[in-house]
Amino acid sequence: LAKTTQPISMDSYEGQEVNITCSHNNIATNDYITWYQQFPSQGPRFIIQGYKTKVTNEVASLFIPADRKSSTLSLPRVSLSDTAVYYCLVGLLYSSASKIIFGSGTRLSIRP
Amino acid sequence: GAVVSQHPSWVICKSGTSVKIECRSLDFQATTMFWYRQFPKQSLMLMATSNEGSKATYEQGVEKDKFLINHASLTLSTLTVTSAHPEDSSFYICSARDGGTGGNPDTQYFGPGTRLTVL
Numbered sequence: 582l583a584k585t586t587q588p589i590s591m592d593s594y595e596g597q598e599v600n601i602t603c604s605h606n607n608i609a610t611n612d613y614i615t616w617y618q619q620f621p622s623q624g625p626r627f628i629i630q631g632y633k634t635k636v637t638n639e640v641a642s643l644f645i646p647a648d649r650k651s652s653t654l655s656l657p658r659v660s661l662s663d664t665a666v667y668y669c670l671v672g673l674l675y676s677s678a679s680k681i682i683f684g685s686g687t688r689l690s691i692r693p
Numbered sequence: 694g695a696v697v698s699q700h701p702s703w704v705i706c707k708s709g710t711s712v713k714i715e716c717r718s719l720d721f722q723a724t725t726m727f728w729y730r731q732f733p734k735q736s737l738m739l740m741a742t743s744n745e746g747s748k749a750t751y752e753q754g755v756e757k758d759k760f761l762i763n764h765a766s767l768t769l770s771t772l773t774v775t776s777a778h779p780e781d782s783s784f785y786i787c788s789a790r791d792g793g794t795g796g797n798p799d800t801q802y803f804g805p806g807t808r809l810t811v812l
Contacts, residue, residue, distance in 0.1 A: 615800065617803075622784065623806060624787075624788070624804050625737070625786075625788075625803045626803070627695075627800060627801075627802060627803075630800060681727065681739055683729075683736045683737040683739070685736050686736055
């Protein structure tokens with residue numbers, strides 16, 4: 582089981598760059614790393630996914646070091662609407678050997 | 694693309710009754726769907742994995758006779774909470790894996806969730 586560890590909470594201010602790091606020491610060779618955002622009373626929303634090095638899309642970047650034992654979600658210039666819980670997931674959905682386990686997530690609070 | 698819907702978005706029922714929650718993948722075929730439960734201020738807990746045309750696989754501690762899951766088509770899975778009790782009150786969320794040629798098969802797409810309150 583590829584368990585993940587994230588900071589419980591983080592605070593930042595509007596316009597700042599926020600980096601949230603996730604540890605996954607037991608990641609398997611074929612596992613992907615996926616980040617989700619969840620607002621209260623809503624289902625998680627896909628943010629970004631990667632396997633190694635760096636991935637960037639229109640909302641975030643994902644940095645993965647060579648050993649893949651951790652990953653960092655980078656949110657550029659956050660706004661109040663980025664206040665949410667962010668989850669890091671590691672696993673391979675179509676493999677019964679890799680369970681999908683949500684960690685505690687990181688509660689991000691953005692202040693004006 | 695990759696939209697998952699749930700119905701109803703919220704439901705209130707009396708203790709002892711059964712409640713059915715539907716999960717649909719609107720623009721892709723989902724060979725695998727997942728059901729989660731989330732209590733206030735807590736993370737999502739995987740309840741079961743549902744594969745189209747076969748029996749669901751339940752996580753340890755989840756009663757399969759209480760939480761009936763049916764995945765009859767590639768776009769629809771249902772969760773029925775039988776003989777609901779107040780302790781079953783929770784936020785139920787489904788997700789679906791894109792089993793088609795488009796999209797990354799390792800990506801889950803989540804529904805908006807269903808708030809169940811049992812009186």
